[in-house]
Amino acid sequence: MWTLxxxxxxxxxxxxxxxxxxxxxxxxxxxxxxxxxxGFMDTASSIIDASKADLWVGKAGNESFExxxxxxxxxxxxxxxxxxxxxxxxxxxxxxxxKLADGGDLGVQIVGIETTAGHAPLLAPWHVIAGDANRLSxxxxxxxxxxxxxxxxxxxxxxxxxxxxxxxxxxxxxxxxRSFTTSPIVFADMRSARSFMPGLGxxxxxxxxxxxxxxxxxxxxxxxxxxxxxxxxxxxxxxSKRTRTYWSSRTGVGAGFFTxxxxxxxxxxxxxxxxLYSGTLQYIREYGTLKAMGARNSMVVRIILAQAMISAxxxxxxxxxLAHGMQAAMAKANLxxxxxxxxxxxxxxVTIAMCSFxxxxxxxxxxxxxxxxxxxx
Amino acid sequence: xxxxxxxxxxxxxxxxxxxxxxxxxxxxxxxxxGENAVAALTDASLDIHPGEVTLIEGPSGSGKTTxxxxxxxxxxxxxxxxxxxxxxxxxxxxxxxxxxxxRNFGFVFQGFNLFPALTALDNVAIAIQMKAPDAxxxxxxxxxxxxxVGLADRAHHLPADLSGGQKQRVAIARALGGDPPIIIGDxxxxxxxxxxxxxxxxxLRELATVQRRAVxxxxxxxxxERFADRVxxxxxxxxxxID
Numbered sequence: 001m002w003t004l005x006x007x008x009x010x011x012x013x014x015x016x017x018x019x020x021x022x023x024x025x026x027x028x029x030x031x032x033x034x035x036x037x038x039g040f041m042d043t044a045s046s047i048i049d050a051s052k053a054d055l056w057v058g059k060a061g062n063e064s065f066e067x068x069x070x071x072x073x074x075x076x077x078x079x080x081x082x083x084x085x086x087x088x089x090x091x092x093x094x095x096x097x098x099k100l101a102d103g104g105d106l107g108v109q110i111v112g113i114e115t116t117a118g119h120a121p122l123l124a125p126w127h128v129i130a131g132d133a134n135r136l137s138x139x140x141x142x143x144x145x146x147x148x149x150x151x152x153x154x155x156x157x158x159x160x161x162x163x164x165x166x167x168x169x170x171x172x173x174x175x176x177x178r179s180f181t182t183s184p185i186v187f188a189d190m191r192s193a194r195s196f197m198p199g200l201g202x203x204x205x206x207x208x209x210x211x212x213x214x215x216x217x218x219x220x221x222x223x224x225x226x227x228x229x230x231x232x233x234x235x236x237x238x239x240s241k242r243t244r245t246y247w248s249s250r251t252g253v254g255a256g257f258f259t260x261x262x263x264x265x266x267x268x269x270x271x272x273x274x275x276l277y278s279g280t281l282q283y284i285r286e287y288g289t290l291k292a293m294g295a296r297n298s299m300v301v302r303i304i305l306a307q308a309m310i311s312a313x314x315x316x317x318x319x320x321x322l323a324h325g326m327q328a329a330m331a332k333a334n335l336x337x338x339x340x341x342x343x344x345x346x347x348x349x350v351t352i353a354m355c356s357f358x359x360x361x362x363x364x365x366x367x368x369x370x371x372x373x374x375x376x377x
Numbered sequence: 378x379x380x381x382x383x384x385x386x387x388x389x390x391x392x393x394x395x396x397x398x399x400x401x402x403x404x405x406x407x408x409x410x411g412e413n414a415v416a417a418l419t420d421a422s423l424d425i426h427p428g429e430v431t432l433i434e435g436p437s438g439s440g441k442t443t444x445x446x447x448x449x450x451x452x453x454x455x456x457x458x459x460x461x462x463x464x465x466x467x468x469x470x471x472x473x474x475x476x477x478x479x480r481n482f483g484f485v486f487q488g489f490n491l492f493p494a495l496t497a498l499d500n501v502a503i504a505i506q507m508k509a510p511d512a513x514x515x516x517x518x519x520x521x522x523x524x525x526v527g528l529a530d531r532a533h534h535l536p537a538d539l540s541g542g543q544k545q546r547v548a549i550a551r552a553l554g555g556d557p558p559i560i561i562g563d564x565x566x567x568x569x570x571x572x573x574x575x576x577x578x579x580x581l582r583e584l585a586t587v588q589r590r591a592v593x594x595x596x597x598x599x600x601x602e603r604f605a606d607r608v609x610x611x612x613x614x615x616x617x618x619i620d
Contacts (some may be wrong), residue, residue, distance in 0.1 A: 289490040294555070374563075
């Protein structure tokens, strides 16, 4: 069956190539578009996902992670005193102006974190590729991502500049830390961060990170914190999901990417369907002959489905390789395409379904084929 | 090969040389209804015997194709009976007919109807697989059948690389797949030159004589009559004579 299907497909190599091209482009579009979506979403929640906190506490009513309203530091102490809380750390996030080498300014997203010596912070720059992130405690020390070199117009660790008129110098570089807002992320110590954003006041805090004491239930502690006025606590995974959902729904990025992915599937469906159908028409007398000789409909249908599955399998492999190429090319443009095993598995299922449905017209054609037609003409 | 069916009754005016493999009894086919009704075949009775070559002759549109289509279970008659394997199969459903066809018939066509993408061997083997999905060695059987029709050395050739006569021999080998007792040919020599046509008919004759298969061939060519045991003349949808 498979041999027959393969030979029928390969007999007209040009048509086979067109079918494979159709499936491959479809697979690539699905993988790249959905991968881009997840890449963006990973970017949107990367800071949250990288933290070691059990709970994120912010001002009640905050919708956006990046544009959260700060609150007074007194709330930090209230959270710290909630039973079951082992450790708390402050995070201050907001936007500031980064002075560029050419005299211009660029909006950057400051992430102020605690750098208390003695224990690992609940949030710290990750994927450090150069310099020393432990130097963040120095006044004006910042950590930036190498991918933002071009935007920030810097070229080395120890590069010195100003943020909102305050001295800043790069002490370490990270790799792959990007902001969904497109503004470069700049890590700084809380003290430096406050100096970069004087408008927020000396006691502003955007989030309180909580480490729950061993043996305590995270949900119980979360409930206790939520009982405090004007504060809202989320587990790290809840916070991550909220942020992804916010950007996905508010910006329409989800709909955009998935629409393109669906269009890719439609293109593949049409191309494969047309190729299979024309192939079926080409061999219609032969299929009729098989039916006349006693072949059951199911056997002839299997030949057509086998052709669809071969197209799906080869197209998936080629499309997967193309998607990998696109991933590498897009990485150079600072775009993250998240390709992971479950996405490949889902895309394979979609591809098989697409090719199976594309074969429907051909299947209907052979099912309706009157075996007596072999005697006509 | 399947044993001949146990039909004991004889049809009026027909002398039987053996028990028939298949029988049409007053079979008729009407296309359309009411004023648009067209009788393609009327009251056709015919026995098909093992070892016999039956030629069906008649002008175009006379009902020859309808006759062999009904005989080959490709078309249901609107009246009369079709006997096969000892029973009247005219009323069987479309689902029941394919296995009956697979067991009893092999078809040979004017246009060969070979898959151009498949070698001679594959064309025969796939037919065997389709007819008998449980066949142990369809390729081995296909090789044997190709050898039988004198094409052992052309087994791995594509149809495009074969002559018309060779293609028809492949088609005959394919028709023999599954070991059917009845071979039906729809003008199998029409696309061939005289010498090749006669060679193909000789092969069919041999299959009847040596292997005791029943061979039914529709033709316009009176030169083929010398290979036949009987000639059935069809005109205006009726069997006019059986010589």
